[in-house]
Amino acid sequence: MMPKELENKFLLKSKIHFLLVLLFVYVILFEFILPFNNLLPKPSLLVESLVQIWQDYNLLSAIAITTTIIYTSLLIAYFINYVSAGTTIKIAIEFPETIEKLTLFKYFPAFFFAIIFSFWFGDSIWGEFLFALIASTLLVIVNLIAEIKDHNPVFAEVASNLGLNKNAVYSKVIFKDIQPIHFSNLVRIHYYLWVLLMIYEFISNINGLGGIYRSALMYRDFAGLFSIALVVSILILFGSDVIKFIKEKLFFWK
Amino acid sequence: MLEIKNLSKYYSDQYGNKVKLFTNISFTIEEGKITSVIAPVGSGKTSLLKIISRLENPTEGEILVNGNGKIIYIPPEPSSFPWLSVKENVVFALNSYSTEKISEIINIVGLEGYSDHYPDDNSLGFRFRIALARSLAHNPKCICIDEPFNKMDLITKLELYQLLRKIKNELKTTILFTTTNITEAILLSDRIYLMGKEPASIFEALQIEIDDPRDLIIVNSEKFNNYIHIIENHFKQIDGQKILFKTI
Numbered sequence: 001m002m003p004k005e006l007e008n009k010f011l012l013k014s015k016i017h018f019l020l021v022l023l024f025v026y027v028i029l030f031e032f033i034l035p036f037n038n039l040l041p042k043p044s045l046l047v048e049s050l051v052q053i054w055q056d057y058n059l060l061s062a063i064a065i066t067t068t069i070i071y072t073s074l075l076i077a078y079f080i081n082y083v084s085a086g087t088t089i090k091i092a093i094e095f096p097e098t099i100e101k102l103t104l105f106k107y108f109p110a111f112f113f114a115i116i117f118s119f120w121f122g123d124s125i126w127g128e129f130l131f132a133l134i135a136s137t138l139l140v141i142v143n144l145i146a147e148i149k150d151h152n153p154v155f156a157e158v159a160s161n162l163g164l165n166k167n168a169v170y171s172k173v174i175f176k177d178i179q180p181i182h183f184s185n186l187v188r189i190h191y192y193l194w195v196l197l198m199i200y201e202f203i204s205n206i207n208g209l210g211g212i213y214r215s216a217l218m219y220r221d222f223a224g225l226f227s228i229a230l231v232v233s234i235l236i237l238f239g240s241d242v243i244k245f246i247k248e249k250l251f252f253w254k
Numbered sequence: 255m256l257e258i259k260n261l262s263k264y265y266s267d268q269y270g271n272k273v274k275l276f277t278n279i280s281f282t283i284e285e286g287k288i289t290s291v292i293a294p295v296g297s298g299k300t301s302l303l304k305i306i307s308r309l310e311n312p313t314e315g316e317i318l319v320n321g322n323g324k325i326i327y328i329p330p331e332p333s334s335f336p337w338l339s340v341k342e343n344v345v346f347a348l349n350s351y352s353t354e355k356i357s358e359i360i361n362i363v364g365l366e367g368y369s370d371h372y373p374d375d376n377s378l379g380f381r382f383r384i385a386l387a388r389s390l391a392h393n394p395k396c397i398c399i400d401e402p403f404n405k406m407d408l409i410t411k412l413e414l415y416q417l418l419r420k421i422k423n424e425l426k427t428t429i430l431f432t433t434t435n436i437t438e439a440i441l442l443s444d445r446i447y448l449m450g451k452e453p454a455s456i457f458e459a460l461q462i463e464i465d466d467p468r469d470l471i472i473v474n475s476e477k478f479n480n481y482i483h484i485i486e487n488h489f490k491q492i493d494g495q496k497i498l499f500k501t502i
Contacts, residue, residue, distance in 0.1 A: 158333045158385075161307055161326060162347035162392065176337050253336035253372060 049223035077136035086171030180251035261315035293449035323395030
């Protein structure tokens with residue numbers, strides 16, 4: 001077995017151990033010592049709620065809506081970025097002052113855009129999809145620009161010496177070189193997208209997971225809030241693992 | 255033949271002062287021969303090779319090339335693209351190529367049976383062979399190799415010395431390389447140029463007349479040691495320069 005695989009296996013084991021210890025402490029503390037409190041729900045109540053939320057809040061349909069919008073928009077954003085990577089890198093390298101001017105927008109709070117889209121499109125799912133698509137495309141492109149500094153200049157130099165023109169160097173060499181790290185960063189982007197989309201759905205009261213949160217908060221469903229968070233974290237964990245798996249398969253060289 | 259005429263390279267330091275890296279460098283690179291430049295660290299060897307390969311512009315001087323063909327630069331760091339297989343690396347940036355010729359080149363550099371393998375980060379020798387094959391595929395006028403063997407183990411170095419001599423003898427490829435290693439330069443070269451420092455310039459040329467095969471046995475020969483002494487004495491004569499050169 002490879003040392004890296006051993007290391008991963010060890011890390012997974014220690015994560016599971018840590019989780020089990022936390023679970024044990026949680027059960028002992030909140031089931032037997034502090035059963036009634038406003039910090040965390042009673043474990044037995046949480047288990048009960050995990051079964052109920054599927055019917056009470058139509059969770060399956062909410063999961064379908066939110067995950068479809070997040071992952072479809074992320075896929076399209078990556079495709080747009082893949083096709084335009086050469087041009088993006090060209091602009092970033094040849095016109096750095098343009099990029100510098102655009103960085104002004106980073107001080108705008110991201111949720112402002114969620115609010116303004118909600119204002120424009122109301123509770124329309126297409127409005128949410130458009131918001132997700134624009135947000136993910138911008139996040140992916142901004143990430144690509146930030147990663148350019150990590151490329152190996154030797155590759156670009158060699159390619160240029162072999163007769164490749166500048167545009168081809170940008171798309172065939174620099175982008176290829178940073179593609180593994182760029183794809184890995186999709187995990188981070190996808191966390192961010194989850195947060196943004198949940199905020200959007202919460203504000204617009206769309207029947208997604210953010211909308212369900214709004215309902216749970218309205219009904220003061222304490223255990224429900226935690227159950228939904230648990231479901232969302234499992235979905236995010238699954239999504240990140242899928243992205244990591246694809247990265248390992250597609251970008252084997254890093 | 256390549257003729258380097260009065261090349262000078264200046265750069266500005268952090269205070270805006272003009273600093274001379276090297277001045278008035280003139281030498282010729284004979285076709286089908288291995289030429290080397292021995293110089294201390296920081297004398298501008300990399301810049302010199304990059305200027306000859308048209309990757310950088312000189313401040314003054316010119317490079318006269320007799321005939322057509324690319325001047326290919328092989329950097330000291332591994333430069334084969336890790337996302338491409340050996341064969342894809344070799345045909346990289348070629349508009350058209352013959353499969354037989356590519357296979358022949360892959361075989362010559364000792365990568366027979368590895369066409370579909372990918373460059374391994376840990377194997378510098380393997381990656382150097384790929385870079386060499388890629389350069390040969392372009393049918394170059396000259397291959398400029400920048401201190402290629404620095405981080406390699408002795409066995410890999412010796413194999414690659416033999417390979418470069420074989421390529422020079424069989425394909426009549428013109429090779430220019432830079433090094434700080436006197437033994438390496440004598441083992442490989444047909445002609446050696448000695449370059450000083452601050453600001454660097456070429457101060458001596460030496461024709462190496464040792465028959466092939468140039469293996470480790472000849473390192474102990476009187477002729478070989480004579481060359482080493484000549485080179486060491488030349489460097490000692492440069493005022494105030496304490497230069498430590500590696501031997502193999």
